[in-house]
Amino acid sequence: MILLVVEYSGGKVSKSTYELVTCARQLGREGPVAALVLGSNIAPVASEIAGAVDQVLVADRAELAQFDSELWAAAVAQIASEGEASTVLIGGSRSGRDYSPRVAVKLDASLLEDIITLQADGEKLIAEHYTYLARVTEKVEVQGVAVITVKPGAFAAAVRGSEVAEQFDVDLDLPPRRLQVTGKTGEKTTRVPLSEADVVVAGGRGVGSAESFTKLVEGLADQIGAAVGATRAIVDAGWRPYAEQVGQTGKTVAPKAYIAIGISGAVQHLSGMNKSKYIIAINKDAEAPIFKIADYGMVGDVNLLVPAILDELRK
Amino acid sequence: MRVLTLIRQVLDAEESVRIKDGAVDLEGRKLVMDTMDEYGLEQALRIREAGVETEVVAVAIGPARCQDVLRNALAMGADRAIHVETDAKLDVIAVSKVMAAIATQEAADLIFSGGQQADWDSHALGAATAERLQWPQVTWTNALEVKDGSLTGKHDVDEGSETFAMPLPAVVTTQQGLNEPRYPTLPNIMKAKKKELRKESLAQFEVVPKTTVVSETVQVKERMKKMLDTKDAAVAASELVKLLRNEARVIG
Numbered sequence: 230m231i232l233l234v235v236e237y238s239g240g241k242v243s244k245s246t247y248e249l250v251t252c253a254r255q256l257g258r259e260g261p262v263a264a265l266v267l268g269s270n271i272a273p274v275a276s277e278i279a280g281a282v283d284q285v286l287v288a289d290r291a292e293l294a295q296f297d298s299e300l301w302a303a304a305v306a307q308i309a310s311e312g313e314a315s316t317v318l319i320g321g322s323r324s325g326r327d328y329s330p331r332v333a334v335k336l337d338a339s340l341l342e343d344i345i346t347l348q349a350d351g352e353k354l355i356a357e358h359y360t361y362l363a364r365v366t367e368k369v370e371v372q373g374v375a376v377i378t379v380k381p382g383a384f385a386a387a388v389r390g391s392e393v394a395e396q397f398d399v400d401l402d403l404p405p406r407r408l409q410v411t412g413k414t415g416e417k418t419t420r421v422p423l424s425e426a427d428v429v430v431a432g433g434r435g436v437g438s439a440e441s442f443t444k445l446v447e448g449l450a451d452q453i454g455a456a457v458g459a460t461r462a463i464v465d466a467g468w469r470p471y472a473e474q475v476g477q478t479g480k481t482v483a484p485k486a487y488i489a490i491g492i493s494g495a496v497q498h499l500s501g502m503n504k505s506k507y508i509i510a511i512n513k514d515a516e517a518p519i520f521k522i523a524d525y526g527m528v529g530d531v532n533l534l535v536p537a538i539l540d541e542l543r544k
Numbered sequence: 545m546r547v548l549t550l551i552r553q554v555l556d557a558e559e560s561v562r563i564k565d566g567a568v569d570l571e572g573r574k575l576v577m578d579t580m581d582e583y584g585l586e587q588a589l590r591i592r593e594a595g596v597e598t599e600v601v602a603v604a605i606g607p608a609r610c611q612d613v614l615r616n617a618l619a620m621g622a623d624r625a626i627h628v629e630t631d632a633k634l635d636v637i638a639v640s641k642v643m644a645a646i647a648t649q650e651a652a653d654l655i656f657s658g659g660q661q662a663d664w665d666s667h668a669l670g671a672a673t674a675e676r677l678q679w680p681q682v683t684w685t686n687a688l689e690v691k692d693g694s695l696t697g698k699h700d701v702d703e704g705s706e707t708f709a710m711p712l713p714a715v716v717t718t719q720q721g722l723n724e725p726r727y728p729t730l731p732n733i734m735k736a737k738k739k740e741l742r743k744e745s746l747a748q749f750e751v752v753p754k755t756t757v758v759s760e761t762v763q764v765k766e767r768m769k770k771m772l773d774t775k776d777a778a779v780a781a782s783e784l785v786k787l788l789r790n791e792a793r794v795i796g
């Protein structure tokens with residue numbers, strides 16, 4: 230079987246999970262596509278995913294109420310080996326990339342991280358993923374059992390069909406939890422989440438101040454219904470929350486349009502947004518590296534250009 | 545206690561990537577210690593400086609040139625270094641086998657590893673090594689304290705961050721904000737030349753890579769690079785809005 234692990238939030242299956250379903254189906258490997266749901270009080274999640282896969286395996290346990298890499302790895306490895314899974318698909322979220330290496334080691338399998346394409350060729354699997362801060366596309370080949378994390382957004386989301394897969398409760402041998410979570414800080418935004426937005430308006434040090442950011446970057450984002458992004462420089466400076474950071478150590482986005490305001494275009498920033506469909510850059514320095522990957526560029530002062538854009542939009 | 549910090553030598557971020565014969569060509573390029581690994585080394589040094597009796601051992605696996613970053617690590621303050629020299633292209637699961645074996649040989653209590661390296665963009669080495677050692681792990685760590693044989697700190701998760709407590713031995717992977725790595729001083733660079741840098745051969749670790757790299761390519765998306773005339777801000781703004789509306793089709 231092809232085993233995929235269901236990601237969900239607020240009792241609903243995440244888009245990334247439907248992308249795993251597409252990835253599994255297009256592979257054309259033998260056996261059913263089975264979805265594993267881990268958690269506590271997850272009946273609605275299990276019923277929802279049953280509309281998209283061939284089999285649903287459910288472990289509804291109080292100990293699984295909160296994510297833990299050791300627990301998740303133990304559960305996934307056990308189910309994969311009992312079901313003789315050829316391929317284990319996991320979402321390329323932070324948590325997915327956190328426990329998937331453990332699953333690979335437990336199964337003595339190969340690990341492919343954050344893949345964007347996947348094909349089967351007999352016993353072989355061929356995948357592509359980005360390396361060198363998303364500047365290089367590396368093609369790799371593996372044999373045998375593979376544990377694979379899939380880059381969010383790389384595959385289209387599968388739609389649920391009319392058939393409903395059977396659900397099975399599974400027994401698990403779980404290890405004790407060693408990482409104790411003592412507190413949690415969530416991300417709050419009233420806008421579209423960054424990773425799901427069609428348009429991202431992002432600002433950097435060139436915006437000048439936290440106040441100007443509110444006026445120019447948030448102003449433009451709200452005018453066009455976009456999400457807000459930021460560079461590390463201004464997150465470090467305390468102008469914006471880390472949740473908005475785009476780049477190597479922040480979020481990766483690939484919206485239809487990315488509007489970069491007062492951003493120089495450092496490699497670490499570009500690695501988080503260089504797959505955007507259209508890139509629009511506004512910077513006073515015509516030599517700024519951001520213009521090398523821009524579709525539309527405006528050389529000039531953000532304090533003049535952004536208010537002019539806002540005026541135009543309000544017309 | 546003994547702390548291992550895993551060091552990877554990567555292409556300097558300011559350097560462009562060049563491809564030769566279907567693979568990234570690092571010949572003659574500026575190579576540096578990965579910044580995410582610097583955070584780990586710096587944190588290990590701070591633990592030692594905070595008064596916990598600590599030996600800091602820097603470890604690298606890779607070609608002969610990796611000794612440059614290990615000398616750097618020694619100059620920053622590591623006590624000694626281990627270099628497993630190989631030209632083999634090892635995947636992360638294979639590398640974790642070597643790392644775990646070294647941790648066992650060295651009776652390490654704590655391992656630092658970079659959150660994401662700037663060459664293979666992998667997040668996996670820390671967790672894979674932890675699994676082999678049957679240790680717990682914490683990833684994307686941006687605050688850390690060692691006290692009475694356990695760790696407390698803060699790390700990034702899917703949506704937001706968490707504070708945590710975890711027993712030692714353990715693996716910690718780094719995230720921005722953990723610290724500001726120091727620069728080696730001239731006297732320390734001199735001292736580093738006398739520190740132990742032990743070479744090990746890869747053969748003893750019996751690793752069999754499972755992943756074969758078929759090709760590396762730079763697929764540059766063609767960008768229009770259409771520069772708008774900005775002499776008149778209002779005219780430029782109106783042109784941009786037209787493009788967003790009619791070409792990119794992202795506004796109504």
Ligand SMILES: Cc1cc2nc3c(=O)[nH]c(=O)nc-3n(C[C@H](O)[C@H](O)[C@H](O)COP(=O)(O)OP(=O)(O)OC[C@H]3O[C@@H](n4cnc5c(N)ncnc54)[C@H](O)[C@@H]3O)c2cc1C
Binds near residue numbers: 435492494529
């Ligand atoms: C390990 C590591 C990880 C990193 N991860 C990230 C990451 O995830 N995300 C990230 O963003 N960075 C990251 N960085 C930092 C990155 O290297 C850059 O320092 C950062 O992206 C720069 O931010 P910036 O463009 O806002 O600032 P700057 O580089 O200072 O650029 C400001 C730009 O604004 C322009 N400007 C100034 N005034 C005006 C004006 N009035 N009108 C128009 N333009 C103006 C300037 O010409 C300049 O190009 C990382 C670095 C390291 C080492």
Ligand SMILES: Nc1ncnc2c1ncn2[C@@H]1O[C@H](COP(=O)(O)O)[C@@H](O)[C@H]1O
Binds near residue numbers: 581670
């Ligand atoms: N060949 C290598 N030699 C030494 N350390 C390595 C090597 N490969 C990866 N690492 C370490 O692995 C850590 C993170 O690995 P990764 O899973 O690639 O993010 C980094 O801190 C590096 O120190």
